Amino acid sequence: MPSPLVFTNPAMPEYWASAFDVVPFPIYVVDMQTLELINVNRAMRKRTGEIDGRKCYEAIYGKDKPCAFCAIGNMQNGEMGQTVIFEHFNDTDDRWYQLQETRIAWFDGRPAKYSIAVDVTQLKGAQNALAEAHADLAIKNRELERLTVTDSLTGIGNRRHLTAVLDHELASARRSHLPLSVLLIDVDRFKQVNDTFGHQTGDSVLAQVAGIIVRNIRATDAAGRWGGEEFIVACPGTSAQAGAAVAEKLRAAIAAHAFPTVGSITCSIGVAEWAEGETAGLLLARADAALYVAKGAGRNRTSVAGGPLSG
Numbered sequence: 638m639p640s641p642l643v644f645t646n647p648a649m650p651e652y653w654a655s656a657f658d659v660v661p662f663p664i665y666v667v668d669m670q671t672l673e674l675i676n677v678n679r680a681m682r683k684r685t686g687e688i689d690g691r692k693c694y695e696a697i698y699g700k701d702k703p704c705a706f707c708a709i710g711n712m713q714n715g716e717m718g719q720t721v722i723f724e725h726f727n728d729t730d731d732r733w734y735q736l737q738e739t740r741i742a743w744f745d746g747r748p749a750k751y752s753i754a755v756d757v758t759q760l761k762g763a764q765n766a767l768a769e770a771h772a773d774l775a776i777k778n779r780e781l782e783r784l785t786v787t788d789s790l791t792g793i794g795n796r797r798h799l800t801a802v803l804d805h806e807l808a809s810a811r812r813s814h815l816p817l818s819v820l821l822i823d824v825d826r827f828k829q830v831n832d833t834f835g836h837q838t839g840d841s842v843l844a845q846v847a848g849i850i851v852r853n854i855r856a857t858d859a860a861g862r863w864g865g866e867e868f869i870v871a872c873p874g875t876s877a878q879a880g881a882a883v884a885e886k887l888r889a890a891i892a893a894h895a896f897p898t899v900g901s902i903t904c905s906i907g908v909a910e911w912a913e914g915e916t917a918g919l920l921l922a923r924a925d926a927a928l929y930v931a932k933g934a935g936r937n938r939t940s941v942a943g944g945p946l947s948g
């Protein structure tokens with residue numbers, strides 16, 4: 638009993654033609670030795686015209702030598718009925734095809750392969766659009782995430798970001814037993830800046846102060862705008878003494894900066910080192926108390942908090 642893939646009935650070529658002409662997808666049969674097209678169905682002829690007898694690579698792909706992706710090489714020693722399925726972009730008509738190619742024996746015994754080519758260009762387009770939409774969404778989500786932790790005026794971390802950073806740094810300090818200091822920075826007499834030069838100039842001063850802070854701290858430090866004209870810097874691995882040095886550096890940099898329209902401004906800074914068992918709220922309360930001392934002592938200075946507040 639011959640394999641159903643070995644066509645032996647001499648009437649078969651006609652049968653083949655009538656059966657495959659009703660299939661709406663292009664189907665063609667190639668002689669595996671000569672690479673000549675033995676049979677081409679109606680859907681294929683509609684696309685290519687009469688190409689029977691021509692080399693497949695030349696008639697279908699407009700090439701002057703066999704295609705690099707041709708499956709015939711791998712089929713030469715394969716089993717009858719061996720099938721490969723792959724997708725291919727045909728640049729002669731700029732369309733994607735899914736090709737299903739099967740090894741057969743033609744009616745006269747010649748080894749051949751027949752190919753069914755399904756145009757999947759639209760499907761590919763939809764897949765690509767979906768992939769693009771996913772990528773776009775991922776980028777937008779990322780941007781949204783960034784915006785929720787960014788202060789829109791200064792571009793540095795906002796209060797939400799700082800709260801998360803402080804929680805994280807406190808947990809790290811608890812584990813590592815390394816010191817952690819926070820700096821609470823407040824622009825001096827900022828109301829005057831607004832009142833004298835207008836709110837817009839005030840905004841610009843805040844953005845510049847943020848820039849000075851960010852440029853003068855370590856990559857491992859975290860800075861953000863706590864609100865209004867107040868900024869916080871968290872310095873992991875930093876004692877109160879070292880924190881005071883960072884504060885003085887920032888204070889001097891801000892005092893030395895020439896702010897357009899406004900001239901010079903100053904700031905006061907409260908520094909507190911985290912004490913074992915202390916919450917972020919209590920740590921900030923101590924930094925705030927130190928800031929209050931700095932303001933009371935005449936502003937444009939740094940004050941370091943004493944030990945933890947009781948209660």
Ligand SMILES: Nc1nc2c(ncn2[C@@H]2O[C@H](COP(=O)(O)OP(=O)(O)OP(=O)(O)O)[C@@H](O)[C@H]2O)c(=O)[nH]1
Binds near residue numbers: 790823824
């Ligand atoms: N331009 C601008 N001003 C702001 C912003 N947020 C808060 N302010 C202003 O900052 C000023 C803070 O004033 P105060 O709290 O009295 O403090 P100060 O004038 O800096 O005085 P001291 O802190 O005592 O030196 C207020 O006038 C607020 O309106 C902002 O986003 N932009």
